[in-house]
Amino acid sequence: MVKFLLKIAADLQNLTNLQPQGGCDDPSFSYLFKLKCENCGEVSPRETCVSLGDTVPLPRGKGTTNLIQKCKLCLRDGTVTVIPGRGKPLTQEESEAENYAPLMLFECRGYEPIDYVFGGGWKVESLEGTKFEGVDLSGGDFAEYDEEGEYDVKISSLRSTFDV
Numbered sequence: 001m002v003k004f005l006l007k008i009a010a011d012l013q014n015l016t017n018l019q020p021q022g023g024c025d026d027p028s029f030s031y032l033f034k035l036k037c038e039n040c041g042e043v044s045p046r047e048t049c050v051s052l053g054d055t056v057p058l059p060r061g062k063g064t065t066n067l068i069q070k071c072k073l074c075l076r077d078g079t080v081t082v083i084p085g086r087g088k089p090l091t092q093e094e095s096e097a098e099n100y101a102p103l104m105l106f107e108c109r110g111y112e113p114i115d116y117v118f119g120g121g122w123k124v125e126s127l128e129g130t131k132f133e134g135v136d137l138s139g140g141d142f143a144e145y146d147e148e149g150e151y152d153v154k155i156s157s158l159r160s161t162f163d164v
Contacts, residue, residue, distance in 0.1 A: 001109050003083070004162040006031070006116055007100035008090055013154040014146065016092040018124045021133060024087025024103060027053030031104060032117040035069065035078070038110055042073040047117050050106070052082045069111070078110025092127065100161060116160040126153050 010018060020029035032047040048069060055064040059077065067080040083105040090101040106113055118137035125131045128149035135142050135155070142155040 001107055002112070002164060004106045004108055004113050004164060005086065006033075006103045006106065006113070007161050007163060008103050008116075008118075009098065009100045009157075009159045010090060010095060010155050011157040012090065012092050012095040012124075013156070014127050014149065014151050015124045015132075015153050015155060016095075016127060017089040018101075018122060018155065019087070019089035019103075021121045021123050024089065025052065025084040026121075027051065029121055030119065031082070031106075032119055033113045034115040035080070035111040036114050037071040037074060037076065037078065038112055039076050040071060040074040042071055043114065044069075044072075047115075048080075050080050050082060052084055052104075071110075076110055078108070080111060080113070081107040083107055100159070103160075106162075113162050116162070118158050118160070124153075124155065126151075 020026040031050045035044045035048050050067045065079040065081045070077050086105040087103045088101050094101050120136040122135040123133045126146040130146045130148050144153050146153050
């Protein structure tokens with residue numbers, strides 16, 4: 001079993017605290033990424049969706065996991081378990097320093113997560129405190145106007161990485 005920490009970075013203009021809508025441990029937030037089979041190296045043709053709130057029983061033994069998927073090439077099963085409690089919002093300070101913020105930890109057996117895909121369901125706040133909810137990052141960026149602060153706000157240059 002290997003643990004992979006999903007970390008995100010972005011250029012935040014007049015914004016801070018980028019995170020999933022219900023916080024970093026939001027049970028309904030969907031993580032989309034491709035999986036690479038550790039046995040044969042096959043990469044899933046489409047993104048796989050994993051969320052903290054969806055659980056399935058393990059085929060052998062006791063316990064649950066968040067995803068069981070069979071490799072289409074070698075037919076081996078692999079699992080992905082979401083481990084909450086490690087995520088932090090991406091702040092303005094981390095963005096300016098070009099640092100990555102930890103988002104979620106995944107315990108993987110038989111698979112390696114690659115190519116995270118940003119989607120909908122994010123929230124962020126302006127430096128004046130205006131909250132923007134339901135932000136969709138699937139287009140690669142977000143731009144809006146903060147009327148309280150009287151300035152443009154923007155998210156761009158979205159990046160992600162998985163650290164072992």
